[in-house]
Amino acid sequence: MTNRVATRARSLREAFDELLVRELSPSTGHLTALVNCCVFAPSLLTFWFVNGVLDFSTAFLIGSLGGPGGIVVRLAAYLLLVPVFLSLRIAYYLAHPVHRRAVLAGSCPTATVLSLDWFSVGILATGLPFALQDLGPWIGMNAVFLVGIFLLPRFIASESAARAVKLTAIALGSLVFAYANYGGLLVGLVPALPPPAAVLGPVATIRLSDATTATLLAVTNSVATGPAVVAAFALLMNRLLTRPEVTSLPMVRHSLPRRDPARIVLASAALGTVFYLGVVWLLTGRASVLPL
Numbered sequence: 001m002t003n004r005v006a007t008r009a010r011s012l013r014e015a016f017d018e019l020l021v022r023e024l025s026p027s028t029g030h031l032t033a034l035v036n037c038c039v040f041a042p043s044l045l046t047f048w049f050v051n052g053v054l055d056f057s058t059a060f061l062i063g064s065l066g067g068p069g070g071i072v073v074r075l076a077a078y079l080l081l082v083p084v085f086l087s088l089r090i091a092y093y094l095a096h097p098v099h100r101r102a103v104l105a106g107s108c109p110t111a112t113v114l115s116l117d118w119f120s121v122g123i124l125a126t127g128l129p130f131a132l133q134d135l136g137p138w139i140g141m142n143a144v145f146l147v148g149i150f151l152l153p154r155f156i157a158s159e160s161a162a163r164a165v166k167l168t169a170i171a172l173g174s175l176v177f178a179y180a181n182y183g184g185l186l187v188g189l190v191p192a193l194p195p196p197a198a199v200l201g202p203v204a205t206i207r208l209s210d211a212t213t214a215t216l217l218a219v220t221n222s223v224a225t226g227p228a229v230v231a232a233f234a235l236l237m238n239r240l241l242t243r244p245e246v247t248s249l250p251m252v253r254h255s256l257p258r259r260d261p262a263r264i265v266l267a268s269a270a271l272g273t274v275f276y277l278g279v280v281w282l283l284t285g286r287a288s289v290l291p292l
Contacts, residue, residue, distance in 0.1 A: 077123050077279040084275055085116050115268045117257050118234050122273030125230045129216035136206030137180035144173035150245050166249055180204040218291040223277055225291050227270035234269035235262055 092113055093099045132138060148169020153162035180203050183196035196204035208216075219225045242259035246252065281287040 073280055073283050074123055074127070074276075076283060077276050078120070080279065081120055081123070082116070085114065085119050088271065089114060112264060113267065114271065115260050115264050118238070118260065118265050118268035119272035119275075121234045121269045122227070122230050122271075122276045125233055125269075126220045126226060126273065126276060128233075129213050129220060132216070133208045133213045134181060135208050136200075136203045137177045139206065140180055140200060140203035141173040141177035144169055144176055148172065150243075153245065163249065166245070170252070176200065176203065215291070218288065221277065221280075222288040222291040223274070224289055226277060227273040230273040231266045231269040235265050238265045
């Protein structure tokens, strides 16, 4: 009896070893094909690193790194971003009957259901209410963008002149935002520099109350409302940043996202928000179902 059990255990172990070797083989392994070709590519890590540096730098500058857990939780969520995203993609391919047959046949599905670009939005977009508390600079910057990028170039026949107007609007809008937010810090260093309120008026002074900011923060960080709000924000950004008026700028187009179908943007941003809220719950023990 003991010899029979030992023999079967040895046979199972040998069969498992053979299966593992076959599945990890570059030429015959389904697991290798799924992970190496269909799911993972070195470009994902490049995107993860570059996008992370840009996103966190921007979030730091505009002040949206606050919220439940602060920057530590957001960094932890970003470290887990790629493994969770790849796991979701693997699960979808294996759960879908058509895609599963394709994978097991050694080919990769061409369907795209999630975008890492928009999946990552949920990590930082949930902190946007902190950035929007100083509402005036956002109004001033976007007013300059609206006029200089979308409206004024329509009346300019020369393409080069229209492009120059757009680039000037980007520089001027960014300057308005920076001066309205941080110009007060320079007034003491440069006596001749007027305070932002004297130059920009309400653009430098309009501010949301702490109660309003707390309400918006509760909306974006609640399970019931946060995924929908962040998904709507992501779709708006996807449509605005991929308009011809913006993508026609040669020095800007390389930093812009591509125009994805609405279903991909909405699903990716919503799932990314749920993922981030889950990380907040795991690391801090805090979770909000309703924005109360």
